[in-house]
Amino acid sequence: MNKTFLKFGVVIFVSLFFIVACGNENDEGGEETGEYAVNGEVTLDFAIWDSNQEPGLRQIADAFEEENDGIRINITVNGWADYWTMLEAGATGESLPDVFWMHSNEIHRYASNDMLMVLNDQVDASDQIDMANYPEGLVEIYTLDDHYYTIPKDYDTIGLWYNKTMFDEAGVDYPDESWTWDDLYDAAVALTKDDGEQYGILTPLHSQEGYYNFVYQNGGTIITDDKVSGYDDPNTIEALEFYINFVREGLSPQIFGDAERATVLENGLAAMGFFGSWNLAGFSENEYMAEHFDVAVLPASNDGGRASIFNGLGNAIAYNTDHPEEAWRWVEYLGSEEGQRMQAELGIAISAYEGTADAWVDSNDLFDIEVFIDMVEYGQIRPYSNTTGVWEDRAYEELNGAFTGDKTVEEAANDAARVMNESLERED
Amino acid sequence: MLHSSKAARKPNKKNLNEWMWGWFFIAPTMIGLLILNIIPIFQTLYLSLFQSGDFGRGDIFVGFDNYIRMFNDPQVWHAVRNTLVYTLLVIPISIAISLVIAVLLNEKIRGRTIYRTIFFLPMVAAPAAVTMVWRWMYNNQFGFFNYLLRSVGLESVDWINSPNVALISIAIIGIWSIIGYNVVLMLAGLQEIPKDYYEASMIDGASSIYQLFKITIPLLSPTLFFITVTTIIQSMQVFDFIYMMVDVTSPAYNSTVSLVYLFYNNSFRYSNRGYGSAIVMLLLVIIMIITVFQMKAQKKWVNYK
CATH class of the missing domain: 3.40.190.10 (Periplasmic binding protein-like II)
Incomplete structure (x- = not known):
């Protein structure tokens, strides 16, 4: 009788093991494609909610990839409502995209729960980012307790x-x-x-x-x-x-x-x-x-x-990104005069960087x-x-x-x- | 389980062997059920006693506060009413239509495989994609239905945003999409009915309507019972059609929101998982009550041969 139960136990164990093994396989598969696509190259996930801006941002990402060997930008677009559902799930499950857009509606919840990287040190050390170059109201939205949580991207009226x-x-x-x-x-x-x-x-x-x-x-x-x-x-x-x-x-x-x-x-x-x-x-x-x-x-x-x-958006970095340095390089590029001018010239959005808005106005001759x-x-x-x-x-x-x-x-x-x-x- | 009347005697080796293989064969289902259904039910119950902190951190135990808030929330009762009305619209109408279609398709008519495929197609299509098409047809200004109404000189109807109409519009999609599934099950049931009954009743001069009510429906009742139980549960959990059709901003929101949609909005849109869990526990209780009543009532109308 004991022997039979032993057999029975083995069968259960084997089937459990099989299920667990299947699960593991999937995990590994995911990591392989997600993180290190080609030998040693870093891929940054960049999440946005506006498909109209994707083609333009792709061009900026291409320019960035050319300057920064070994970093790839993977842009994912979700519609407004799905975007926040995705981000919420990502924050809860510790799988946030490396870099993502932040909005005034949500900044407080994400910042006060430490889901975003505090960028003060990086800003201080950077020769390209100075918060004085962006509209004051916009910087204020994304600053809590003197901590900068995003680098301003654009503004809108x-x-x-x-x-x-x-x-x-x-x-x-x-x-x-x-x-x-x-x-x-x-x-x-x-x-x-x-x-x-x-x-x-x-x-x-x-x-x-x-x-x-x-x-x-x-x-x-x-x-x-x-x-x-x-x-x-x-x-x-x-x-x-x-x-x-x-x-x-x-x-x-x-x-x-x-x-x-x-x-x-x-x-x-x-x-x-x-x-x-x-x-x-x-x-x-x-x-x-x-x-x-x-x-x-x-x-x-x-x-x-x-x-x-x-209102205006900012680019934020996940608190637990595997590639903090690379993520900062990308956010820095997006917020730098060069990146902001490019965004304006491509007509993607009104760039936040002082003096680049005119380039946005010139980008379109259909409307005033x-x-x-x-x-x-x-x-x-x-x-x-x-x-x-x-x-x-x-x-x-x-x-x-x-x-x-x-x-x-x-x-x-x-x-x-x-x-x-x-x-x-x-x-x- | 070991203490069934048979097992009271000392089980012999053959019995044990049978049990072992029995358990082995149901193990995948059992494990799946346990991991995917039963454990989450208890987790949901547990979660419904907490006020959710942001991002799954800092949940505060609040006892039955979520339930008290739920019973005082008129929106929850709207959702209960909408869910029940939706089910009451979809189930009888879809079963009646499917029964007629199944009986017709069971006859030897030309091209019946094609018809069967056509009726089953809605079941294969993704609900979200299907609803997008319906939404376009229902559109107030440019939609197909209002175009038809206007071209025959009638007033157009606000299919999506009118509080009185929207739930019916959604039920129409629900009925349309479920018919194929019902028909396939009913066809299988109809094949089981011996032809002798029909021949015998024909000799006695029974009309086909009489045959439908006296032979087909009684002998199909086990299938009908199965369909009723499963489709009621399915309709009580309606979400995708409503989610795709009716926005929170719509005036029809309160007269269409279902319990699952309300659960989704609270859990994921407003990130209040505790409250969402309480709502879904209410749904579980309602479905259980309805199913128990059905199990009791089946003795009155279901014929097992």
Whole structure:
């Protein structure tokens, strides 16, 4: 009997061993292809979320690889939402990419949990990086307790994109810096056709490329300095009423999905829309957009209040990268005047390095993109706290009822303030 | 297991040998089940008692706080309702349609292999890719369905963002994608039914409708039972169609969000794994209750020969 049980045990053991062995094999396989591709060469994983920027960044990576023998850059692109899921899983499982983009929404969570390498020593030792060369507001976003967690990559503002052909047809003057909310409204009315084939404007449920701009133009706020929701601020509500009214009056289609917004302009459904400077590459490639569209500064509120949501990205290094030196060389290159100028000339994004923004303006002759630089003067840093992603979603859930008419704007704004404050209370 | 009535007597060598081989053959399934299902269930239960720290560090034990918060969260109850409504829409309709198709495909008609392939195709296609196509067809401005509606002079319908319609739109995809699977199982069940019954009933003058209800369905009931149990469980776990169709920003979010979608958003989007685990434990309990009821009810309608 013992013998039989022994046999039985052996069988179990062998099958277990087999499973474990299979697992090991996979692990080894992964490492071989991931880390050391060719004898001794280092491959850095570089993660980004914008596929429009990938071709340009690839060119910069090629230039970097030429200068730095033995380092290869492997760029991986995930869409915005998947990117953060991937990064979160990577941080939890200690398998972060070596170098990756960081955003103001998430910087606090990653930095305060020591997921990012502190770059002060490297910056001090570098002859190419000096934090004074980047916009102060941008450096501030990514600095916690005097520790630098990223090297600034680019910045962005939001502009008013308009369909010249539709303006000509309706006999409306193109928007310029003299425009106020009243002008915007009058133009939207004039450009809307009764048959539903053409809307005057697009005011989607979107924060950064939407109502945030109007809130700050009107002297309102989304989050106060002591981390309380500003949605119930009378100025905020007034701005939301103006913004959502376009939808309620049928001057704008009801759009809720992030990806659908651009298709509304690209298919000639709306004559005006608000989009950030990072859309440049995508819009330039779209034949319809390139032929019919141009961009202007955002209109001022009727009291003359101006604002455009300002934000920017930084390149960060994982705290536990196997190749800290090589990773720093790559981040340094991306942040150096040379790399930043190249990024601007390729039209990838508005480079953060002082004096390189003009190169970005010259990179594109389809649209009057200088307006994005002009708006930096009154740029308003995108509101954020430790858990921006959570309360932004919760606020969206409450606000969409105002767009469909299920709630008044005031009710929706108060609901948004309530859920946002509940969410902020759970923070930390 | 060693104390079954047979094993009370001293097991002889033959018995032991049989047990050994028995265990050996089910070992891969057992080990897989243990590692991939059973251990994670207990880990989830454990996790649901904690408030998650960032990146899996610094979890704080909070007892039943996540459950208390869950029972007071209207969104969870929306999700329970949506999940049940979705299941109630998908299961009866998909089984009725598949039954008709399976009975028809069981007849000797020309090109039935082609039909069988066509009906099974949705099952092979990736749900995410399939939903993208549906999403395009449902699109409010440029979609195929609204184009059809407009061309016959009807009002267009906001298939994706209207709170009253979106869940039905999603259920249509669910039904469409599950029919092939049901049909294949039912065809196998239909092959088992002896032809004699049909011949005998024909001689007695039974119509084909009468045959369907008095012969086909009763004799197919074990297959139908299996399909009902598995597809209910599958529908209760609906995620991909909704995830691909309805964004958090959509006004239809609260009337479409399913328990698994809510679990996903809380666990991965808002990185609150503890709360997400509590939600998924609720789903587990609901599925268990439904399945127990089905097991009890089967005695009333399932015929095993």
